[in-house]
Amino acid sequence: MGGRGFTPRLDFTSTRPIYLQIVDEVRRAIARGELRPGDRLPSQRDLAVQARVNPNTVQRAYREMELLNMTETVRGEGTFVAQNPVLIRSLRAEMAQEALQQFLQEMRALGFDGSEIRALVDQALTGDGGGGASRG
Amino acid sequence: MGGRGFTPRLDFTSTRPIYLQIVDEVRRAIARGELRPGDRLPSQRDLAVQARVNPNTVQRAYREMELLNMTETVRGEGTFVAQNPVLIRSLRAEMAQEALQQFLQEMRALGFDGSEIRALVDQALTGDGGGGASRG
DNA sequence: TCTGGTGTACTAGTATCATAGTGCACTCGA
DNA sequence: TCGAGTGCACTATGATACTAGTACACCAGA
Numbered sequence: 001m002g003g004r005g006f007t008p009r010l011d012f013t014s015t016r017p018i019y020l021q022i023v024d025e026v027r028r029a030i031a032r033g034e035l036r037p038g039d040r041l042p043s044q045r046d047l048a049v050q051a052r053v054n055p056n057t058v059q060r061a062y063r064e065m066e067l068l069n070m071t072e073t074v075r076g077e078g079t080f081v082a083q084n085p086v087l088i089r090s091l092r093a094e095m096a097q098e099a100l101q102q103f104l105q106e107m108r109a110l111g112f113d114g115s116e117i118r119a120l121v122d123q124a125l126t127g128d129g130g131g132g133a134s135r136g
Numbered sequence: 137m138g139g140r141g142f143t144p145r146l147d148f149t150s151t152r153p154i155y156l157q158i159v160d161e162v163r164r165a166i167a168r169g170e171l172r173p174g175d176r177l178p179s180q181r182d183l184a185v186q187a188r189v190n191p192n193t194v195q196r197a198y199r200e201m202e203l204l205n206m207t208e209t210v211r212g213e214g215t216f217v218a219q220n221p222v223l224i225r226s227l228r229a230e231m232a233q234e235a236l237q238q239f240l241q242e243m244r245a246l247g248f249d250g251s252e253i254r255a256l257v258d259q260a261l262t263g264d265g266g267g268g269a270s271r272g
Numbered sequence: 273t274c275t276g277g278t279g280t281a282c283t284a285g286t287a288t289c290a291t292a293g294t295g296c297a298c299t300c301g302a
Numbered sequence: 303t304c305g306a307g308t309g310c311a312c313t314a315t316g317a318t319a320c321t322a323g324t325a326c327a328c329c330a331g332a
Contacts, residue, residue: 016151017289032247043308054291059310076299076308096246100260103239110232111168114261121257124236125250153319179278190321195280212278212329 005042006035007050018053022061027070030081031092041071041079142171142178143186154189158197163206166217167228177207177215 008025010018029035041047044062048055062079065071069087073079107117144161146154165171177183180198184191198215201207205223209215243253 015153015156019289020151028245032245044310045308056292057290060289062309073309074299075297075310078308092246096243096248096256099239099242099246100256103235104260106235107232109164109168110228110235112232118257118261120232120236121254124240125254155319180280181278192322193320196319198279209279210329211280211327214278 005040007042007047010051010053019057019061019064022047022051022058023064023068023070026061026065027091027095030070030088031095033092035081037081037083037088039081041081043078143183146187146189155193155197155200158183158187158194159200159204159206162197162201163227163231166206166224167231169228171217173217173219173224175217177217179214 006026006029008022010021010025012018014021016024026035026041035041041062042050044058045055048058051058062071062073065079066073069082069084071079072082104117107120112120142162142165144158146157146161148154150157152160162171162177171177177198178186180194181191184194187194198207198209201215202209205218205220207215208218240253243256248256
């Protein structure tokens with residue numbers, strides 16, 4: 001063991017291509033600190049088996065991440081998370097802002113104003129047991 | 137300006153199929169109350185011209201909405217928003233919950249807890265001049 | 273009846289996504 | 303040297319999305 005490494009959760013019913021979902025999951029793992037610079041990703045073949053997808057799909061995802069400077073690959077050795085401390089550091093905040101803006105845009109498209117949005121978020125976080133507020 | 141009717145905003149760079157984006161936009165318009173039961177949608181040809189897409193793509197979107205009971209079509213007359221007051225009434229809340237849950241899921245995947253999420257939402261709504269919420 | 277607008281159906285082609293399978297170059301360790 | 307594991311390249315197939323173009327059926331109004 002110790003070889004668990006990383007396994008993306010994929011949604012095969014989504015309209016988003018699988019190879020992009022893999023990229024997204026790796027990006028989240030990096031943002032979360034779960035994958036750190038220098039860490040080795042599973043081999044293309046291994047990940048293909050774990051995620052139940054074709055090796056070619058994983059290959060495409062890895063190629064994409066290489067182009068995005070998320071990873072660095074060494075032929076014959078493997079694929080590693082890029083050494084980009086600054087980039088990594090801002091990644092989490094950037095992705096959060098992205099999610100936030102998308103959420104706000106959708107809510108406003110539905111005609112909700114700021115106070116309503118705030119109330120709904122608050123309600124969801126309270127009722128959902130969010131924020132570590134263990135509520136009796 | 138009675139002929140303006142309805143024009144969806146489409147993102148041609150998205151991985152989401154255009155015909156589904158059209159469906160989404162109509163659903164939002166209904167949820168917002170902008171399109172009400174009985175209202176007539178633009179003809180397939182007109183919408184195709186307005187949205188700069190192929191008539192067949194619009195046709196597919198309209199077929200999809202028909203299957204989802206969002207609309208009712210009369211051959212030779214046009215396509216109309218379905219007469220489903222109950223369905224319509226809950227639509228807005230449902231879509232809001234959907235957006236909210238998706239947002240929270242993404243934020244938690246990034247490792248944010250409830251209080252952090254709340255703070256970010258609050259900050260965005262305040263700094264953004266959001267919702268006409270005069271703070272105080 | 274004719275005309276124009278409507279929804280609908282059909283064929284065809286292109287591009288993308290995912291799968292399937294094969295082969296090759298490289299690195300490492302025995 | 304050899305073998306195992308790695309990334310990488312290539313061809314082929316099928317499904318889906320989108321485009322392109324055409325044709326037909328229905329309805330309303332002149």
